[in-house]
Amino acid sequence: MSESSFIDKIRRQLEDWDYQLDRFEHRVDDLSHELQDKAKQQVSEFRSKRRELEGRLGELEKASERALEDLRDGIELAWDGLKTGFYAARSEFEKDDDK
Numbered sequence: 001m002s003e004s005s006f007i008d009k010i011r012r013q014l015e016d017w018d019y020q021l022d023r024f025e026h027r028v029d030d031l032s033h034e035l036q037d038k039a040k041q042q043v044s045e046f047r048s049k050r051r052e053l054e055g056r057l058g059e060l061e062k063a064s065e066r067a068l069e070d071l072r073d074g075i076e077l078a079w080d081g082l083k084t085g086f087y088a089a090r091s092e093f094e095k096d097d098d099k
Helices: 003-030 033-062 065-097
Strands: none
Touching (some): 003 033, 003 065
16 A cells, blocks of 8 residues: 555544544533543543544654654554544443443
């Protein structure tokens, strides 16, 4: 995959991520009061991690060929961790709110 294809792929994933996170954030108000604080903290952490990923993507756009592979691997790992953590947290809040 070329550098520009990879960057485009990550940018599309970030757009989808923003949409998913916005949807989750809007549903926080429907949670019980005890879960709202925890959910809001999670949203804040996910937004912070998203900004970090955006920064890494900016580095990738400026990187030399040698550094490209290391940055690409780091971005993919960061994306996978961010996505997995978000879906786990969202699932936990939805499950806990059903009780």
